[in-house]
Amino acid sequence: MTVTLLGATEIRSLAAELDVTPTKKLGQNFVVDANTVRKIVHAARVQPGERVVEVGPGLGSLTLAILEAGASVTAVEIDHRLAARLPQTVADHGVEPQRLTVVDADALRVTELPGDPEVLVANLPYNVSVPVLLHFLETFDHLKRGVVMVQAEVAERLAAKPGSKIYGSPSVKAAWYGDWKLAGTVSRQVFWPVPNVDSLLVGFDRAEGERGTLEERRRTFEIVDAAFNQRRKMLRQALSGLFGSSAAASVVLESAGVAPTGRGEDLTVDDFHRIALRAAAVVDQGSGT
Template sequence: MNSSAFDALLGPADVRELAAALGVRPTKQRGQNFVIDANTVRRIVRTADVRPEDVVVEVGPGLGSLTLALLEVAERVTAVEIDDVLAGALPTTVGARMPERAERFALVHSDALHVSELPGPAPTALVANLPYNVAVPVLLHMLDTFPSIQRTLVMVQSEVADRLAAAPGSKVYGVPSVKANWYADVKRAGAIGRNVFWPAPNVDSGLVSLVRRAEPVRTSASKAEVFAVVDAAFAQRRKTLRAALAGWAGSAAAAETALVAAGISPQARGESLTVQEFARIAENRDAENRVTDHRVTEHEEQAQQ
């Protein structure tokens, strides 16, 4: 990479100069921490396996540090930014620092949680330094709304990264772990130091890689039905599934019937189950009714004999 290309990226002085010119101070309310290190954003792009043919969507681009690094490689980048000032300034920054790629950039001024469509071709990758306070909801919304996204790399709080990538049986395995696994194979993809941000956060950051499943989870239950089981199981994670799912199923007995029908011990806990097992439970929610109906039918047949 030649030096002129490197100069197009934002360094610490560039970030502070841009922020000062815009009157911007990063806010905790929106979980803003701007990356000030060009080597870090290049590393993120490499780790994300961004390819020349990729259409990348970025959430929370801020002042444009990662945006510019993505534009160096990808065919097209669409950034989703909620902040009025930052959204207004980003196209100008891209045009000034990377004019030859500016036509490949698009800005969507919106809350990412409410985005339902993007301009141009369907996105193939999601790469983002996600605002820490809404990282998981934004990630799940984007994966659900844009099934064309095949590869994702997000930078989140280290603790959140651990939860997203956790396997069944882990102490931090929970709702984010299961729901992310509904869409993709998930793994930790590295750590990011605090000193590459401005302002430096008081927590560590981690990279999480998500590669969409070649085959979706096979189930007759809907995503909403499966996620309802997941939410119920972890709302009272210290309880057995028989007790934790009582409200979801209508009673502890109904929950036990559904669990047995799904081939899962009623004494198990949510943190031991895979997303496929949660799906099996969702499929068997009406197992008690089926058992009752079967018994009624048998009784009627016996009465007729």
């Protein structure tokens, strides 16, 4: 059975049928170019028989490209009209109905995914891209890799390494789960409507094993946020609020092998994790446990 992809005319027709007008509020920019959605699927290394989760399938452009590659799709869609129409669109384009499962819900509130997909592929609106990615990585440990299309600035932050001016809280939190790399460029002209910003593909491969416990992650992320909320300050000052004083912060930092005069943008996720572990140890010692 041959899968056909959506073209620009059909996408506009579907939108008119559903009375869907792309909105800035939801960050909706529909991809109208078949080569682009195939490029995303190729970058994600989607294989026949795999189960893929797609966040925000919209009218189904990328969904059909994933299905064309032989995978099955669990599609999470917040817009009830789009969620209800997607199975018909897929069937109309030559796909067996059982290869698509639609979850009509807000991606940020989803806690279960049918089929335990191992691959994440999505075109994410810039205003929720980082929260959605972190929520999915935190909640679904069966996700092993993925590629998402996001605003260029977001993609660059996710893939940034220590020492870069764009390295920040999202960079460190994303690195907790694995390795992130830029995976391709996307022209503005493949979208309807044409956005005012550039987009990039960014991909991840989850690290083997867990980096730390849930509590360690919570504590590490708290330290990351504090460090980058005042990124121009030395770490001993930026973390003074968390540890009670800059002197207390210096004790924790030095015990973790981190210079108190350094800054958050110089530290790896392992450095932040080590600070969190030493902070817990210092607290335990202080309480006599």
